[in-house]
Amino acid sequence: MNELKIKSSSDDYVVLTRESKAVPDPGVWGMLRTTVVAIPIGFITVFKHLFRKSVTIEYPFKKRPMFPRFRGLHYLERYEDGTERCVCCGLCAAACPADAIYMEPMENDKGERLAKVYEINMIRCIFCGFCEEACPEEAIFLGQEYEFAADSRDAFIYGKEKLLVTHPRPETTLKQMWRKVRRAF
Amino acid sequence: MEYLEFTIIALIKVVVIVIAVLTGCAYLTLAERRIVALFQQRVGPNLAGPFGLLQPMADAVKMIFKEDIRPAQAEGWFYNLAPVITFLPALLIFTVIPFGDTITLFGYETDMILSDMNIGVLFFFAVTSLSIYGILLAGWSSGSKYSLMGGLRASAQMISYEVAYGLSLVGVLLLAQTLSLQELVAQQDGFWGMYVWKQPLGFMIFFICAVAETNRSPFDLAEAESELVAGFHTEYSSMRFGTFFIGEYAAMIGVGAIATTIFFGGWRAPFEFLEFIPPILWFASKVAVFMFIYIWLRATLPRFRYDQLMNFGWKMLFPLALLNTMVTAGVRLWLK
């Protein structure tokens, strides 16, 4: 019934037709039944929704709380004493599938290695969090922030001054737990 | 002197009606967006002014200042004419609609109706069918396939519905023995005097056809966003598009007003003890109920398929309207 039939209506081209209809014709009585039974039910259902509470979160005024492991804007962490954690090892850049991280190393007066330039291109970044996972020093994290729209492409290249936190952030318990899990391996 | 006063009073009426209808259209767009939002458990536009009441102004300003893009293949001045042709008939409907009882204006008694034609109903039919030409012209002159499809659909739809549309009112006219809307209102005494009780089938058919006539969902085949981008007004932008839009809403209000007048007693209060409420409020609230039903329809029903529409029009509405007319005529003859 439902097979394609090839009917050549002229020598130049071939017409493909399906023998059966996809939807059977409801006929006059079927249509009448729809009109009398199905449509009023639909109307009542829709009317009930008029009195339901709206599910809209009015965004710029109210914000949806983010999940603790939400991957938002990156930040570079410091030690408790204020020195930078990042040693500019480049593992994050190596892990980055989007090739979004660029860095140049330098040494401070104590001979410790740290990043002179550390840039993340936020337009290239896909917020996968691989940098966070790759980092041996637990220096880079993906935070909760997601509103960082800008009006020029250059403004999306975030340097150290934007990424580095000024004070070490209090770590969430979940993050501490996660760190323990990771240390174990 | 007579002429001068007549002209002045008529001009005042025209201005008042046009302003009222345009304001009504503007707020109907807002109401539609808010109510559809409620049906879908959203909020709708609520930021411009209190409860979003200034949204129509914002929309109007936006429309006027948008760039008026004109496709290179648009067909001469038909392209410019089309929105006006859709818009004007919608406004013309209000010529024959009675809004209230006789009032005294500058010492002259005058009815709250622009022109009490004795062929009001006929005029209404003549005028509403005109707006389809605007849609056809728009579809044809845009030089776009989508628009052309939209225009063709609109014309086919019009042909399938116009017959049932006209026949649906014949029942009422047979009972009323008049074509004047003013007299139709006068005949409907109280709640049980409304013609909707005598002609329920006629009313149903009229309303369905009216929805089709105004190209509203579920009969919005001519614009069918999901299939034809925006149908006949795909290529229109700026205020030209706005004119189509206002035309559609004005036609909705106009049809609602006609349905109110013919089937629901127009401006008259349904019960005697409610007569202290001014007629214009009665009229407005009855029309508002119709507008709500329009919006409810839009939120509920999916769009008809092209062939379903034809089937529905020719195989259901037309025979039913015919049956309604015959039965009414028979009963009328028998009772006489």
Ligand code: SF4
């Ligand atoms: S989140 Fe992923 S894409 Fe973004 S910088 Fe880190 S590794 Fe690269």
Ligand code: SF4
């Ligand atoms: S953020 Fe971590 S992985 Fe990236 S360079 Fe610094 S220490 Fe290495």
